Amino acid sequence: MKWILCSLLFIFDLACTEKQEVPAMAGVYTLRSQSVKSSSGDTTYNAIKLMKIYTGDHYMYAGIDPSGIIAYYGIGTYTAGPGIVTERNIFNAAGAATDSSLQDSKLLIEKSEKGFTQKNTDASNQPQPVSITESYEAMSSSAVSALDGCWRENQFYAVKGNDTTYTPAAMQRTEYKVFYKGHFIFGITFKDNTKKNITIAGYGVFSGQEENKIKQVITVSNNPRIVDPNGLTVAVEMDGPDEFRQITEESDGTRYVSFFKRIK
Numbered sequence: 001m002k003w004i005l006c007s008l009l010f011i012f013d014l015a016c017t018e019k020q021e022v023p024a025m026a027g028v029y030t031l032r033s034q035s036v037k038s039s040s041g042d043t044t045y046n047a048i049k050l051m052k053i054y055t056g057d058h059y060m061y062a063g064i065d066p067s068g069i070i071a072y073y074g075i076g077t078y079t080a081g082p083g084i085v086t087e088r089n090i091f092n093a094a095g096a097a098t099d100s101s102l103q104d105s106k107l108l109i110e111k112s113e114k115g116f117t118q119k120n121t122d123a124s125n126q127p128q129p130v131s132i133t134e135s136y137e138a139m140s141s142s143a144v145s146a147l148d149g150c151w152r153e154n155q156f157y158a159v160k161g162n163d164t165t166y167t168p169a170a171m172q173r174t175e176y177k178v179f180y181k182g183h184f185i186f187g188i189t190f191k192d193n194t195k196k197n198i199t200i201a202g203y204g205v206f207s208g209q210e211e212n213k214i215k216q217v218i219t220v221s222n223n224p225r226i227v228d229p230n231g232l233t234v235a236v237e238m239d240g241p242d243e244f245r246q247i248t249e250e251s252d253g254t255r256y257v258s259f260f261k262r263i264k
Helices: 002-009
Strands: 028-037 043-046 049-054 056-066 071-083 084-094 097-099 106-112 115-121 128-140 149-160 163-166 175-180 182-190 197-210 214-222 231-239 243-250 257-261
Touching: 049 175, 049 182, 056 175, 056 182, 056 197, 056 214, 071 163, 071 175, 071 231, 084 175, 084 197, 084 243
Parallel strands: none
Antiparallel strands: 028 043, 028 049, 028 128, 049 056, 056 071, 071 084, 084 097, 084 106, 106 115, 115 128, 149 163, 149 175, 149 257, 175 182, 182 197, 197 214, 214 231, 231 243, 243 257
């Protein structure tokens, strides 16, 4: 569980070495390893399921713990300078914990042949000095889509027959989603009947946008019901460049409708 807490406190990012110009940030990356070093020891994790996407000025990451039960995700903006990138959190969640404070995280990287290695030595939120080193690998990407960018859900409801059920205010549902060159990440947090936060997150690939439909294949999520190698056809209706409606349908005929607005 230690690395999950570290992932919540330290937001991942990309920068460049002091002798190089800052490379283009936009891209899709997966985390290959994470090393957490403190006075009590040095531990490396090599089986972390995490993806991060950078758009032109935003980032989003999502992952699940080794048990496959606890999910975490985060979204924010970033600025880059020689040898350092500063990320500003908009929202992040890990299991039942959430944080919407505008906290900054400054990170260093060293480029590698396949990606980059990132180091975060900020110990301000830890009981003892901690250094986190992470290795990321770049993923292949496809054509640009009108959906590319970061989005926040504004409204959600379910329709079954003649009945429409809107999300109760008590659930305090929050959903963020990012699309970028054939990949996507999503993160959802809501309150259950006991007022406890529940987090569902994941990532995968998408293709097409013909006749207002795309195919989403979720490859990783803490909700195994939605992980399907065959993918799911999703209706997407754009309302200008900065808003869209997403419609999915269950086998029992229930339709779930989400309205998203682009984050700028």
